[in-house]
Amino acid sequence: MSQVVYITPIKESEPTRVDGIPQTQPYWIHPHLIQSTDPLKGRQFRASNLIPKGACLLVDRPYAIIPVVDDPETNENLVCSNPACNRRAPHHKGRYPCPNACIPDVVWCSDTCRHADQTRHGFECTWLKKYSEPIRAKWSEYDFGMLWIIVRLLATRHTTEMSDQSAFDSITESSPKQLKHSWEGIESLCGSHDTWSHEQVRQWTTFVKKYLQDSPVLPHGLGTDRVLHLICQEEANSFGLYPRETGIFSLLNPPVDRGKQFAAAVYPTAAIANHSCIPNIIHKPDDQGGMVFTASRDIQPGEECCIAYFDLTQYPDITSRREHLRKSFRFVCQCERCTSEEPQEEIIEWTAMPLVDI
Ligand SMILES: [Zn+2]
Ligand SMILES: [Zn+2]
Ligand SMILES: [Zn+2]
Incomplete structure (x- = not known):
């Protein structure tokens, strides 16, 4: 028997506006999209009622997002670091870099965003300045991105759970607690040591000991095991952000791929969706780093709602x-x-x- 957990549907509401920062699209979950638990697959989404093709099923906001680009100095797809904004910050519109010049990947779309994000960025700035170069030189760009997203998860936790003073609060306040956008949502993500090979877990243990220990550079207050567990969860649940939809089961020849990745993010609610190679949901980021699920066909009551974890055209x-x-x-x-x-x-x-x- 599968256990059904009802998530209270939310209506689109006006989020608290932060002066000068563009209004963020609120969280949204379709009233017929419910979370349930399958004995074999674990958490999953199901339709409680008919969901018509084209319906927007979910808009989830990232708990942490990082840009993934080849050349941050010239790339047009860097995202604004302020979690209350996360819009693209194109080069030609003028960007606002970090006053401490930590890394060129960190930019804001306006001085207002830079100012509003001071506390959160302050948490990661020293770490980035100290470790980005050695990690990129010794390991790989992928490993650096993974470690940075962990630092950003910890930074969000630090600024939203430990203190009341954050622009991020304006987003979390506008969403119902049942959706677990908070750290609780990150804690409930699946993934553990057992999910990954011993060799992989050994390498991540080295990373945690070398770069992610609780210290004045990264004062998160969590033990080594918890941070290692967080990596196991993040690697099982993070999304790549691409300009076009993922999950189109296209018969076009040649098929249209989803484009080049520009960011990676962790979404506490979107992560509930399981994979199918013939998914009934397509997903695509909105222009503020949010993840949007859309029904690609009519979904019948009781049917599982799945996404594709990779580009099916590839x-x-x-x-x-x-x-x-x-x-x-x-x-x-x-x-x-x-x-x-x-x-x-x-x-x-x-x-x-x-x-x-x-
Ligand atoms: Zn911004
Ligand atoms: Zn900085
Ligand atoms: Zn399959």
Whole structure:
């Protein structure tokens, strides 16, 4: 029996306006989209009633977001660091860099945003200045991005949970507590040591000891194990942000891909969605770093609502999809499409493998 948890639907409401900062689109969840728990898959979204094609199912705001670009000095897709804004900060419109010149990836779209984000950025600034270069030189850009998003998760926790003085409060106040946008939402994300290989967990343990210990540079007050657990959760739940939709099961030839990644983020509610290679939800970021779910077809009452965790146009056959999901997401896909495309001799082999929910 699966347990059903009803999430109170919210109506679009006017969020508190912070002077000079553009109004942020509020959180939204469709009244027919409910969270439930499946004995095998864990948390999931289901339709409690018919959801018509094209309906907006969810708008979730990031708990932490980082830009992912090749050349921050010239790239037009850097996002404003202020969590109450997170709009793109194009080069030609004039950008506001960090007064301490920590890293060029940190910019704001206006002086007002820079000022409003002082406390939160203050938490990460010294860390960025000290560790960004050594991490990028010794490890990789991916590892740096992962560690930075962990630091930003801790920074949001620090400024919103530990203090009342943050522009971020204006967003969290406008959303109902049932949706768990707070640190509680991050704590309930799936993913643990057991999700990942021993080798991977060993490398992350080294990272935590070297770069993420509770210290004057990063005063988060959490133990090594908790931070390691946070990495295991983040890696299982973070989203890449791309300019075009993810999840279109297109028959166009050549298919249209989702474009080049410009950011990565953690969304406490959007992370509940499981994967399907023939999803009934497409997802795409809005212009403020929010994640928007839209029904790509009519969804029947009781049906699970799924997204695609990767660009379906890049992995057209079952072998490449399963290999990608196994490597990057640590589970074997048993969706309708994979099951129907499965060669008979593979069935025994795949079902013998443990199914890990992400
Ligand atoms: Zn801004
Ligand atoms: Zn800085
Ligand atoms: Zn599949």
